[in-house]
Amino acid sequence: MDRLPPIHQKYVLYKGVKPLRIGHFNTFSPNVDKIGFRVTEYTEDEEMEKLWAAWTHRKGGVHDIAFTNGRGPRLHHTAFWVPTPLNIIDLLDLMSTTGYLANIERGPGRHDISNAFFLYVRDSDSHRIEIYCSELSDG
Ligand SMILES: [Fe+2]
Numbered sequence: 240m241d242r243l244p245p246i247h248q249k250y251v252l253y254k255g256v257k258p259l260r261i262g263h264f265n266t267f268s269p270n271v272d273k274i275g276f277r278v279t280e281y282t283e284d285e286e287m288e289k290l291w292a293a294w295t296h297r298k299g300g301v302h303d304i305a306f307t308n309g310r311g312p313r314l315h316h317t318a319f320w321v322p323t324p325l326n327i328i329d330l331l332d333l334m335s336t337t338g339y340l341a342n343i344e345r346g347p348g349r350h351d352i353s354n355a356f357f358l359y360v361r362d363s364d365s366h367r368i369e370i371y372c373s374e375l376s377d378g
Pocket residue numbers: 263264265316318369
């Protein structure tokens with residue numbers, strides 16, 4: 240893959256919610272317990288004492304890819320990191336005044352473990368997109 244120069248200070252390119260990079264992917268897998276990434280966070284089924292979901296990383300952030308028990312493998316969502324909650328509020332204003340209100344799926348809200356501020360939206364092909372920000376810049 241070609242490595243591209245950073246565009247964080249090319250403000251003329253900023254559009255809409257102003258995502259600066261892909262933050263992570265979240266997928267379903269038939270057996271999260273057998274996946275061997277380094278885990279940063281996880282949840283466990285208390286009765287069965289097996290992993291229910293795991294947030295994993297390879298590049299040192301909070302997570303690069305997450306796996307949740309469910310019918311799969313299939314993609315749950317792709318997440319884009321933004322620097323502040325105001326980016327998400329700007330997107331909500333934009334979507335609600337330009338005919339995209341029905342594409343807002345869930346949020347804004349806070350994730351329990353990471354405390355990341357998030358919004359889930361559906362793109363024109365119904366793919367779930369998460370927009371999020373967190374103090375750790377990778378929540
Ligand atoms: Fe996510």
